[in-house]
Amino acid sequence: MADKCDLCLLGLIILSSLLTGISGVDDAHVFISSGENVSLSCNNALSDCKSTVWIYSNRFRHSATVELITGGIKNKDTERHERLSLESDCSLNIKNVTGEDYGLYSCQQYVNDRQQGSNAHVFLHVLHVSVSPSSSSSSSSSSSSQTEISPGRSVTLSCQLYSYTGSPCDYWVRSEGLELLWVNQAGVDLKTDSRYQISSSSDQYHCIIITLTTTLLNEDNNREWRCQLAHRNQLKTSVRYTVKYSAQADSTTAVNPVHITHSQDPSSINTHVSKDPGETEVSVTAGSLYRVIVTIVEMAVFAAPTVILLQIICARRAGRKDSKHQRK
Structure with a gap:
């Protein structure tokens, strides 16, 4: 009878882990905008970072885990090693974050080839804005971008949240209360303005995608729109997009007076x-x-x-x- 109870308990533990995915209660979630620098904390670090190992995993980008830091020294074979560094407290620094940096980062401690303690998980979520190439005279994919475009043309801005949690994306977004909004410089939701067409979607790489489409006016020059990410009604990060008309566009499209x-x-x-x-x-x-x-x-x-x-x-x-x- 005791053996059956033990089997039932083990089954419940396995089932619970499958339902909740990799992300646990103690796991850290970091939200950052592309183009910024970020520091991921290692909560299980020992006094000496020579025992620290940082690994990266994202089944959407890699079939296996990638070892970024080994024994406190970064692995130069990784594609982004130049943007990585280790702090004195064993935190992992990533410079100029891109959409490809999203995923699960695990900090581990090894002494004499034996792991000490459990893994410290940090999920990195990256917010990124891109502009439709067909509506721009010069393409731009950076955050807080200034793209030379002309009035009278239609422009589409896509704000994407790159996320990987190991659990179904839709379920995770709903349970965590994540929301993307397009707002103006005063922080007013652009959904309230009929000149903007805003729609939402998702795919396997992006937990949320929110697009803004509008026809540019002369007075939109130097106008700023922001894509904001809210987590449980708290602002986590945002990306700015500034409209910038070229001098040539101003002279050829100016209207009376x-x-x-x-x-x-x-x-x-x-x-x-x-x-x-x-x-x-x-x-x-x-x-x-x-x-x-x-x-x-x-x-x-x-x-x-x-x-x-x-x-x-x-x-x-x-x-x-x-x-x-x-x-x-």
Whole structure:
């Protein structure tokens, strides 16, 4: 009877582990935006980091675990070893985080080839924003990006949460209360504005994807939109996207009213084009009128001798012709 109870208890433990996945109560979850630096704590570290081993696992990216740090020394064979470093407290630093860095990081301690204590799990979740290439004159995939695009065109921004927890993504998102929002500079949810089309989805690599689509206006230049990640109603991280029009785009897409001003000196001519394209008002300053008069006088002074010379030549030729006719 006791043996049957032990088997039942073991079965319940296995079933519980399958339902909850790899992520446990004591596991740490770190949320970071791509392009930033992050430090992952090693809660089971010994006094000497020479016993520390950091391994990375993500079955979506690698079929096996990858050993990043061995005996306190980073493995140079890894594709991102240049961005990794170890702190004095054995924490793992990752510089310039990318979407490919998401996954499970485990800190282990080995003394004389024997593991000491249990693994310290840290799940790294990365928030990233990308812009639709078809709506941009120059592609951009960095967070807090400034992309040169032009008004009048449709732009689509995709905010993606890269997550790997070992459990079904939808279940984990619901149980943890994760939510992505597009907001403006004042923090107002853009879902309340009809000019923005916002939709949500997910796939095996991204637990949440929220897209924003809108047609750009002239006044959107230097406008900032933010994608925010909330965990149980608490803001964890955000990514900024700033619209930046090029000078060429401004000049070719400007609409009325247009103000053209040349102010190199006080005698400049200022032209103002009103809302009605047919109404043009030109104002000439006193300085510019003086310069015009001076220019005309100078031209007259230089032209007068030439005119007199031509009159003399013509008169002489006419006199010669008259004398010839009289001789005949």
